[in-house]
Amino acid sequence: MSNRREFIKGSAILAAGFAVSSEAIAKNTKKADLPVYVDKLTDDSGKYAALPLPFAFDALEPVIDARTVELHYQFHHKPAVANANKAEEALAHARETSDFALVKHYEKELAFSLSSHILHTIYWTNLSPKGGTPSAELSQAIDQHFGSFDKLKAQLLAAANGVEASGWGILGYLPSTKKLIVLQCENHQKLTTWGVIPLLVLDVWEHAYYLKYQNRRGEYTSAIFGVLNWDNVSARFNSAVRQSA
């Protein structure tokens, strides 16, 4: 039970983009006592919404100039929020009309725009004119997983600087391995949405079905619904819901 609770808390921290080492924390704090950090991505009606910036446009001068912050927030973050809402509405319409002709387009739109919204929300909260240093727990985890803060910084900068075209350098935490990890992300998403916890996964690589179904992927994906373990999916759902409480 306590393992499960620890897993839940750790995953929630990842979902919030706030990385800590559960091992480091265990020495100092009961994980169950750690506050859950969940980004606010929606308004009261459930529509995606951008929170006001946690600082004035000019607060990050001279590192990031006021005009850049204003353009970034108003004309990059906010349109992503609007497009995520539009994509969800289009997918709802597709379900109502059973017309999935454009599902690929709108799934891509949703992944791109919602991932943009999530990462920008984390980005703004990751910044402060006051600056700062990692907590003792995070420092310990960084030393453990990267050797030192300087080594983490070197890897993170190399990853960020090496992104082909547009993207992000990301420090994250994977609860199932209890490891901090640096990710290099192209665009915002590559068809993932950050923080989503997988509940049910359908492997559609050809190796998963080709011997029996050859090129008929649709037959395989339909048939697999006869052997899904919904008890397992439901247990994963309950665990995920706990993290947003």
Ligand code: MN3
């Ligand atoms: Mn941006």
